[in-house]
Amino acid sequence: MSSAQTPSALFGIDALLTEEERAMQETVARFCTDRLRPHLASWYEQGDLPARDLARELGGLGVLGMHLEGYGCAGTSATAYGLACLELEAADSGLRSLVSVQGSLAMFAIHRWGSEEQKQEWLPRMAQGEAIGCFGLTEPDFGSDPAGMRTRARHDGEDWVLNGTKMWITNGSVADVAVVWARTDGDDGTVRGFVVPTDTPGFSAPKITQKLSLRASVTSELVLEDVRLPASAMLPEARGLSGPLSCLNEARFGIVFGALGAARDCLDATLSYVGERDIFGKPLAAYQLTQAKLADMSLELGKGMLLAIHLGRLKDEGQLRPEQVSLGKLNNVREAIAIARECRTLLGANGITLEYPVLRHANNLESVLTYEGTSEVHQLSIGRALTGHSAFR
The missing domain is CATH 2.40.110.10 (Butyryl-CoA Dehydrogenase, subunit A, domain 2)
Structure with a gap:
């Protein structure tokens, strides 16, 4: 038997990232493993989590408003921020949502559209997680x-x-x-x-x-x-819907990466499971239908990562357009939820329990599919870009 590769290794994703980006991704991944994963099942089952404590810890980690400049924010690249979102959502979409809303909606709105007094009053405390x-x-x-x-x-x-x-x-x-x-x-x-x-x-x-x-x-x-x-x-610089829509575009960018984190976690759990689960005298991983499903899911995950990194590079160069964010959000969330559902089939009845993450991720992705713009809205955004005609009304 040959040695197994991860989907990321199969696509050579690490070679596309800078040393700083990989370091940020690894830092957030360790935090998720050490601090979040032991509690995710119970938080999900209880329908609650220690949001204030976590905000302070995430602030100490430097991920709150990390892509913003000044006022105590880290000023990282957009791609590094996306990779942080990926690792947070690999833990749980709810944790990535906490960070996205804090940094890409509330903080970005004040940073982009606020007065100097509003920025000084709120952004340093929000970056530290002292204010939510x-x-x-x-x-x-x-x-x-x-x-x-x-x-x-x-x-x-x-x-x-x-x-x-x-x-x-x-x-x-x-x-x-x-x-x-x-x-x-x-x-x-x-x-x-x-x-x-x-x-x-x-x-x-x-x-x-x-x-x-x-x-x-x-x-x-x-x-x-x-x-x-x-x-x-009043936010002095925001006038009309362009203000809130610019904030939504920031949050959608994080979702382009984040949804892939949920998909990757489902696929990782499933690869481990099928390698250990024996059925009819050999591992479930050794059957053709299993490998066909794993190949198809890995292909979509890898393509989604290539798209996300490309959009990240465009954003870092100041060239990313809203309809391009729609491409990423529509594709990557749609494929992530399909991967989560397919993984559930390979886990059988075990897939419906909180012992494994797949149905938790699938349920979360039902919300991610519709917030920050439904799939239909993003289809119409792309359609408008392709045809020059708006079909929203």
Whole structure:
């Protein structure tokens, strides 16, 4: 019998990465192995996790807002950030979501669109995990169509008063600050962003329970009832939907890598299992149908990695376009969930237990498939780029 290779080795992925990128990936992988993996099954089963403690540990690791410059952020390459997301999601999508929302949504919004005072007040603490952020865009009736948002911000003297509801907000119930998007009563109803400390009177964030996916993640509703904010709470540089959409593009980039982490973990667990599982007198790995499934899954994982690294290089060069992020998000999440489901078939009944990660990953990927843009939205984004015609309406 010849020696076995990993899918990554088969594609020669390591040769495409810099020494710094490999070092970051290995650091995050060790953290996941030592700190996260022993608890993932119980966190998932309980539907809860120690988010505040983990945020501080992740801040100490340097992964919160790691791709941003200054204000205590590490300033790494986009590709290094993507590889960190891959390792975090190889542990659990909920952990990658915590980091993505913190760094690519809440922190990026303040870093890109905020005032110097807002940056100085929040970003250093958020980079250390001492303050947790959330991002309030999605509403109960407006997910893929944020232009229809009903949350309103009206002038009252020098202040703004916010009213509305946001839904499916990661980190909401444990957040210290929320970046909330609302339609203003002036400027022809322009969408503006607001930095909202969560201890502001009228703000509440009830936790969403009874989830079957992303259980090792805090998901909340945001309720704003006459939340009064000073004029300085507005993000001064963000005007219109380009503000929140730019943040979503940052988060989607992390998912391009992250989803592959879940797929890789499923495939790693399955390769180990079929090598040890004897059936009809020989290992399950020795059967043709098993090897056909493993070959097909490894091929899709490897192609997804090549795409992710290519998009990372484009982003590092400042050349990445939103429709190219849609290519990565659509392909890699779609293939990751297919890999997770196929792996489950090779594990048989063992695949439905928390002893193995595959169905946990598959369930999580059901959420990843639809958040930060559904597959249909990304198909239409790609279609618009190919034809020049928008088919969203």
